[in-house]
Amino acid sequence: MTAAEASDPGPQHSLRAALRVQLRVIGALTLRELGTRFGRDNLGYLWLFLEPAMLGGAIGLLHKLTGHAMPGGLDPGTFFVIGYVPFYLLRSVVNRAPSVISANQSLLYHRHVTLLDIVIARNLLEGGAAFGAMLGFLLFFGLVAGEWPHEPAKIVLGLAFMLLLAHGLGMLVAVGSVYTDLFDRVTHLLTYLSMPLTGAFYMVFWLPTELQRMALWIPTVHCFELVRDGQFGARVPTHYDIGYALSWIAALNLLGMAGLRRARRHLVV
């Protein structure tokens, strides 16, 4: 396949060829986003991980120093850090969503760059940042405090679910921003106000039964509990339903992708 053919995937092209073009485009976009966001100055790409790590570290340290006891005898530093990192991921994906299209419009001059490619490239980076920061913290807790994760796979899964949820929600916010400026104005406010509800800083078993049931309606709660199960294991009871989280992910992502397709037709570049 020549480049000229690849640049115009017509109906005669197989799904595989189209997928290859998409992967190539997403790869190029990710590299470019890295370059424009972090440049080649001082620490460069390291900032990708350092930004969430510094914020998470500060939150963890504050709670560690204030030294209040946690239910189940958990270390407050660990608890707040592993809650903060997935929350940081959610917030940065959703907060950037209103500008993701307008900031990258010029890419649409290249016909086979889709809105989905642009959003995926950006969120892959956010995901990479969160995973990198989380890995750093877990190694730190393990090496310094001897507190290794109980089941690392569950932490990975919880963080991956959070990324997919945020990605789906972010796509919907991005679609909305094509039609109205409203999203640009209120998204930061809403992510800020939603912080206590997301489940980043409380556990379901702390709540009275009635509230537990309500908390479990919130999809992000399941992600945080999954991460905690991975870190603490049976030391504390955790509540989550993988099927429920996956249903939210599927619904938000399908709606988001359909919305992006529709928005592309109305977009004035």
Add this chain to the structure above:
Amino acid sequence: MIRLHDLHKSYKTHFGERVVLRGINCTFHRGEKVGILGRNGAGKTTLLRLIAGVEYPTSGRVERRMTVSWPLGFAGAMHYSITGADNARFIARIYGKPIAETVEQVESFAELGEYYRMPVRTYSSGMIMRLGFALSLAIEFDCYLVDEAIAVGDARFGERARQALADRRENGTLLLVSHVPGLVRKFCTSAAVLRDGRLIRYDKVDEAIAAYEAG
């Protein structure tokens, strides 16, 4: 071949719906060099953007059976915050071209000197145009969509751009939009007139120019 099926385009504005294109049907064959003449505001640029796939028609369809460039003559396809060379790298990656070769090719055609390694936002408008054109040449599209801006740029580069397009004469296709009949005469072998949201094609450039000037 590029075929336009009943293209309509309107934009929502504060003053209601503004209709730009009202049903365009046209076929451009491989190897044709077509000039599209239209007054300011006739919708030339809009038409070019729909053909390029930068924007979508309100109704109707663009059928592309060859590779089509982005509309040249706008800065749109480039990134201002990164260097010309980084733009070349990026575009090589998206279109699956060899990276080092593309960077070199663009450098020699665009003639930007040391500016090639500086952010595009420091460029003059002429330099941006040269970079954009050099980038599109490096990708080797079947059909080039050119806004008049590029043709009126500086004379020396205009001549080289023309030469580069002429080198692909056998199967290279060109759609040039302009409000200047002279440009169309210089670059094109047939022409069309865009007026009141409709496009009328003429076999001979002179016929088109006569119709354009009469309107």
